[in-house]
Amino acid sequence: MARTAGSHSDITGPKVRAAALKLFAKQGFAAVSMREIAREVGVQVGALYNYTTDKQSLLYDLMQSHLEALLEAFEDDPAADPQARLQHFVQFHIGFHHDRPDAVFIAYMELRNLTPENFARIEALRRQYEDKLEAILQAGVAGGVFAVADTKIATMAVIAMLTGVSTWFRAGGRLSLDDVQAQYIQIVRKAVSVSA
Known part of the structure; x- marks a missing residue:
């Protein structure tokens, strides 16, 4: 498929992803059309298909990229003290997701x-990250040093609690991100x- 005259894949491709991310987060995936994404990017709707197969592929790509970046960024030292490892996980998770x-x-x-x-592919990536906390x-x-009846349930509860910070925390408020x-x-x- 020929590229639209004047377009640059290294510029337009990321713009398509950024526009989809913004619109999906604001309106929800189901409510966003390819036409709206094209309008946000400033290209004809047909030009989007030079950068993605369809809207589903865009959604999958955004999720996959996020989770792969998360997995790549997190570092853990299995030989370290579990309490220090847990503290590091909490700080990392909140900091990474805040941005x-x-x-x-x-x-x-x-x-x-x-x-x-x-879904199966994204779930597998999510499980890799969850497995790091469970370990x-x-x-x-x-x-x-930990008293947890079911480490899988505790893992899911902790991740849900930490992820929730990104929904309410705003820089410049009463508390800093470090706080x-x-x-x-x-x-x-x-x-x-x-013990604390």
Whole structure:
């Protein structure tokens, strides 16, 4: 398929993704048309298909990119103390997601709009990240520093709580991001029965 005259894939491609991210987060995937995305980018609707197969592919690409960046950015030292590893996870999760509120919203709220095949692939990436926290909790239970009856449930509860910060925290408010991270570290430690 020929590229639209004057377009540049290295510029227009990212603009298409950025426009889709903004519109999906604001209006919801189902309410956004390819025509609206094209208007936001400033191209004809037909030109979008030089950069994506369809709207579903755009949604999947946004989720996949977010989760792959998350997995690539997180570093854990299995030999470190489980309490230190848990503190690092809390700080990392809140900090990483704070900078990407639209991507976080889409990654959690638009799962229902994925095809079964795309859902399975995204779910596998999510599970890889969840497994990192569960490994920390399992190490703490094995070491006698965490008291968690079911590490899978605790993992899901902690991630849900931490992810929620991106929905309400705004820079310039009463607390800094560092303050919020510090308080959440205390909350999570208490939730898994670690003394603060």
